Amino acid sequence: MKTAIECIPCFFRQAIEAADLLGASDRKKKQILDRVARAVPEFSLRSTPPEMAQRIHAIVREATGSADPYASLKRKSHEQAMAVCGMCRDKINRSRDALRTAVELAIAGNSIDFGVKGSLDVGAEIQKIVRREAREIKREDAHRFQYDFFIEQLDGAQDILYLADNVGETVFDRLLMEQIKIRGPRKNICYAVRGFPVLNDAVEKDAYNAGIDAYARIIGNGYDAPGTVLNKSSAAFRSLFASADLIISKGQGNFESLSERRRPLIFFLFIVKCPVVAQQVGCPVGTIMLAANRNHCHDSTG
Amino acid sequence: MKTAIECIPCFFRQAIEAADLLGASDRKKKQILDRVARAVPEFSLRSTPPEMAQRIHAIVREATGSADPYASLKRKSHEQAMAVCGMCRDKINRSRDALRTAVELAIAGNSIDFGVKGSLDVGAEIQKIVRREAREIKREDAHRFQYDFFIEQLDGAQDILYLADNVGETVFDRLLMEQIKIRGPRKNICYAVRGFPVLNDAVEKDAYNAGIDAYARIIGNGYDAPGTVLNKSSAAFRSLFASADLIISKGQGNFESLSERRRPLIFFLFIVKCPVVAQQVGCPVGTIMLAANRNHCHDSTG
Numbered sequence: 113m114k115t116a117i118e119c120i121p122c123f124f125r126q127a128i129e130a131a132d133l134l135g136a137s138d139r140k141k142k143q144i145l146d147r148v149a150r151a152v153p154e155f156s157l158r159s160t161p162p163e164m165a166q167r168i169h170a171i172v173r174e175a176t177g178s179a180d181p182y183a184s185l186k187r188k189s190h191e192q193a194m195a196v197c198g199m200c201r202d203k204i205n206r207s208r209d210a211l212r213t214a215v216e217l218a219i220a221g222n223s224i225d226f227g228v229k230g231s232l233d234v235g236a237e238i239q240k241i242v243r244r245e246a247r248e249i250k251r252e253d254a255h256r257f258q259y260d261f262f263i264e265q266l267d268g269a270q271d272i273l274y275l276a277d278n279v280g281e282t283v284f285d286r287l288l289m290e291q292i293k294i295r296g297p298r299k300n301i302c303y304a305v306r307g308f309p310v311l312n313d314a315v316e317k318d319a320y321n322a323g324i325d326a327y328a329r330i331i332g333n334g335y336d337a338p339g340t341v342l343n344k345s346s347a348a349f350r351s352l353f354a355s356a357d358l359i360i361s362k363g364q365g366n367f368e369s370l371s372e373r374r375r376p377l378i379f380f381l382f383i384v385k386c387p388v389v390a391q392q393v394g395c396p397v398g399t400i401m402l403a404a405n406r407n408h409c410h411d412s413t414g
Numbered sequence: 415m416k417t418a419i420e421c422i423p424c425f426f427r428q429a430i431e432a433a434d435l436l437g438a439s440d441r442k443k444k445q446i447l448d449r450v451a452r453a454v455p456e457f458s459l460r461s462t463p464p465e466m467a468q469r470i471h472a473i474v475r476e477a478t479g480s481a482d483p484y485a486s487l488k489r490k491s492h493e494q495a496m497a498v499c500g501m502c503r504d505k506i507n508r509s510r511d512a513l514r515t516a517v518e519l520a521i522a523g524n525s526i527d528f529g530v531k532g533s534l535d536v537g538a539e540i541q542k543i544v545r546r547e548a549r550e551i552k553r554e555d556a557h558r559f560q561y562d563f564f565i566e567q568l569d570g571a572q573d574i575l576y577l578a579d580n581v582g583e584t585v586f587d588r589l590l591m592e593q594i595k596i597r598g599p600r601k602n603i604c605y606a607v608r609g610f611p612v613l614n615d616a617v618e619k620d621a622y623n624a625g626i627d628a629y630a631r632i633i634g635n636g637y638d639a640p641g642t643v644l645n646k647s648s649a650a651f652r653s654l655f656a657s658a659d660l661i662i663s664k665g666q667g668n669f670e671s672l673s674e675r676r677r678p679l680i681f682f683l684f685i686v687k688c689p690v691v692a693q694q695v696g697c698p699v700g701t702i703m704l705a706a707n708r709n710h711c712h713d714s715t716g
Contacts, residue, residue, distance in 0.1 A: 117440050117443045120447050121430070124426060128420065128423070138459060142459055149452070149454035149455055150455065153451055157444055
């Protein structure tokens with residue numbers, strides 16, 4: 113999707129929140145916002161929001177000298193998600209449809225996001241994830257939660273590319289991959305993370321920490337946008353992207369940057385987090401989405 | 415007060431909302447935000463928020479060719495406030511302390527503001543003003559609502575400068591001035607409005623439309639900031655400001671631009687509308703304020 117005009121104030125808010133995490137002074141924050149402001153006229157609304165977010169977070173890192181402002185938040189998110197991992201696995205195993213419960217938990221895990229809401233009580237979010245997912249999803253209509261179509265396509269897919277989003281969410285991704293491998297032990301899953309730290313998004317070491325390597329090959333995408341910007345990604349990643357039978361794309365940033373791709377088949381699993389995306393998908397903030405990209409939408413609803 | 419770093423995203427939001435009122439295209443809005451962005455590095459956090467807001471609204475007017483984007487909203491606010499004027503006057507006349515009720519209504523009238531909340535149901539706001547004021551104000555502590563100190567100083571004042579804020583609110587200002595003139599028929603009141611249209615703030619014709627000239631001399635301040643920027647105001651206004659025995663300052667914009675002035679005695683009557691001002695005054699958004707400037711605060715609470 114293209115950047116909306118309403119994204120521009122939000123870019124400044126994101127820059128302030130990243131600088132706040134580092135305890136930057138007002139003077140430093142003003143220097144950062146001045147640099148963000150200078151980038152605005154050069155930025156086209158035809159670009160996707162994660163492309164501008166990439167620049168903003170690069171500015172914050174350069175101006176503060178911090179390579180990873182979200183490091184401690186990511187550590188906390190990982191620990192808190194790991195602490196409930198066993199309980200969630202039990203929940204999945206006890207449920208009538210284990211794969212569906214794993215899908216629901218993996219989407220609910222997307223609530224661990226510091227991009228849209230700058231401050232977040234990770235512990236409280238994780239408790240909400242564990243408690244709420246099934247009840248909320250059942251209220252969604254089939255168009256927003258294309259589970260049957262997802263299963264049908266998953267069963268036919270051999271090579272799956274799984275696009276990661278946030279640290280902590282990775283733990284719930286692992287639980288879903290466990291179920292995918294139970295259903296199809298010979299499927300190849302590749303788990304792609306950001307090439308370099310940005311926001312609280314996962315990089316390679318975070319995926320290893322979450323134990324993803326037991327189920328998938330882990331690859332960095334070669335770029336530091338909080339989304340998937342194909343023309344800036346590594347050749348290896350682009351090749352995997354092009355050849356995958358099915359892509360599982362987690363999070364709003366990956367949706368924002370890939371929503372207009374018609375091929376290959378992408379399922380977007382995320383929670384709608386801002387009014388701009390809500391308008392784009394035609395449903396309110398907070399909606400739990402499991403939806404195929406446009407080229408394939410009609411197959412499921414027709 | 416100085417501009418907070420959190421005001422900067424809000425400046426962009428204000429520019430979008432003003433452009434939205436004019437039905438500007440996304441392309442036009444992007445041009446406007448590019449110009450606002452170029453102004454950010456030139457803007458010091460030592461300035462007050464209304465100084466930057468003045469620039470933003472000037473950019474919107476220039477870029478769109480509209481001299482007064484808020485014209486129709488102001489007309490509507492005026493009409494709806496006039497429609498309840500008689501009822502509010504009855505309420506004042508029936509109350510045990512008519513002046514206090516008029517003060518409360520005049521502050522409640524400050525909720526007619528398009529600067530902080532871009533969209534506003536004026537009719538609903540006015541109904542709320544009429545219903546709620548006394549109940550809400552009684553919950554406030556004396557430090558935030560220095561009514562006794564206000565009356566004491568009002569009784570001793572001969573020349574009163576009344577700084578207006580929004581159209582519609584003007585009608586409630588008139589009701590307060592009626593009561594001030596009943597209490598002290600020989601007091602001179604000067605009602606100062608913005609020199610030129612900005613946001614939904616009142617200019618001279620709006621004051622005449624509200625019938626203010628029956629109680630006060632009306633003067634434009636010579637500038638188009640949504641606040642009172644003294645060094646940009648006309649010599650005539652500055653002279654009135656310096657010689658007044660007491661200033662009644664309405665609205666958050668006037669507070670933002672005058673809160674650090676120690677002289678003359680200023681009473682700020684406004685509703686706290688944003689987190690930055692809430693932090694400045696130490697009370698939550700929505701608080702109804704009647705507070706003297708710093709130099710005089712101790713007189714009332716000591």
